[in-house]
Amino acid sequence: MTGAPIEPLLNVKDLVVRYDAAQALHGISLHVAPREIVAVVGANGAGKTTLLRAISGLVRAAEGQIEFRNADVTKLPVHRIVELGISQIPEGRGILAALSVKDNLRLGGYVHGEPDPALLAKLRSWFPILFDRYLQAAGMLSGGEQQMLAIARVVLAKPQLILIDELSLGLSPKVTSELVPRLRDLRSDGASVLLVDQNIQQALRVADRMYVLANGRIAYTGTPDELRAAPDLMARYLGIEVVTPGSKEAE
Ligand SMILES: Nc1ncnc2c1ncn2[C@@H]1O[C@H](COP(=O)(O)OP(=O)(O)OP(=O)(O)O)[C@@H](O)[C@H]1O
Ligand SMILES: [Mg+2]
Incomplete structure (x- = not known):
């Protein structure tokens, strides 16, 4: 699977975010390549929204660095980050x-x-x-x-990078699946997508690559196929029994 390394579009390094005394992200590192759809999945309170808000400048990193197109954007104001090419669809749209x-x-x-x-x-x-x-x-x-x-x-x-907080929240699987081809179209047009979702099945369908976030830490990263093949992991971090073809379908 590995070829020449592709320069990432977004590079998050050792990101720590604290709300008052509570620490929401404990040193997260992840990247998004050009023309890549990356999904971050995790349970309620795992830190998904915090991650996206930190990237778009809505909450401040206490430690670590966020690089976009090789520039350090960690401390930039929100409007500068938008101008550089990052747009977010917030939780609740x-x-x-x-x-x-x-x-x-x-x-x-x-x-x-x-x-x-x-x-x-x-x-x-x-x-x-x-x-x-x-x-x-x-x-x-x-x-x-x-x-x-x-x-x-x-x-x-x-934008060159679209952040989506809960694409599928409150939507039927049918409606959500109608949006997926549009994300692929955006990728074909040259954009990357970083989406966070509680709906793992949805994320498995759309993503090129996935991260599992648990209690503010990256617990696992791999392709959807690799994650599907790790039912113990899905159960441990996401409380999900994997539905394999031929067994009962959750939809
Ligand atoms: N403004 C805030 N002030 C204090 N704590 C916060 C704040 N926002 C989030 N938190 C805490 O940070 C942690 C991560 O929350 P976050 O909203 O990032 O999780 P999430 O993965 O998006 O959850 P969900 O799936 O419910 O949307 C949680 O423990 C949450 O209570
Ligand atoms: Mg959230």
């Missing part, structure tokens, strides 16, 4: 419910002025429903449609 779909999209592309027409055309082909509801309040959209809007909004910021 961050849709502004009272604003129209159109205005939510406009906010996504604000760093570039008016939304790029070519990108809007692509988004129309990906998520036609959003353009049928273009002038409606975003709060009227279903959960799945709101997640489409959240994805569309970050795409307009033209």
Whole structure:
């Protein structure tokens, strides 16, 4: 599997984050390569959201370093990190419910002025429903449609790295599986995705590579196939019995 090492797009080194007295991340190291979809999975409270918030500058690293495109971004303010090419879909999606779909999209592309027409055309082909509801309040959209809007909004910021906190939360497996090809399209277009999810089955389906986070530490890293082949690990860190083809399917 190993070829010439690829220069990582994102490199997190020995990251420590503390909230007051409590330590949420205990020295995390991970990387994301160009055109790679990486998933971080872990139970409630494992530190997934904290990790993404630290990368996007919303919480500060107490120790360690975050490098993006070979530059140290550890101490940069959020807006600089966005300008450099990292955009986050927050937990709960961050849709502004009272604003129209159109205005939510406009906010996504604000760093570039008016939304790029070519990108809007692509988004129309990906998520036609959003353009049928273009002038409606975003709060009227279903959960799945709101997640489409959240994805569309970050795409307009033209990020090189998209951080997604809980892609599948509150969505049916069917709706979630409709979003997966879009993440692959983003990868084909040159972006990388770092997603965190409690839904391991979902993460196994979409990721090129995975990390298991347990109590603020990386407990395991490997490909989805390697993780599927380690049922003891899945049970220990994720409390999950692995569903293998031919056995009862969880969906
Ligand atoms: N603002 C905060 N102040 C104090 N402690 C916090 C804060 N945010 C998170 N924590 C704590 O840090 C730890 C990691 O939380 P985090 O939200 O990163 O976990 P998570 O893996 O995203 O969990 P979930 O799956 O429930 O979203 C938890 O123990 C949590 O209680
Ligand atoms: Mg979380």
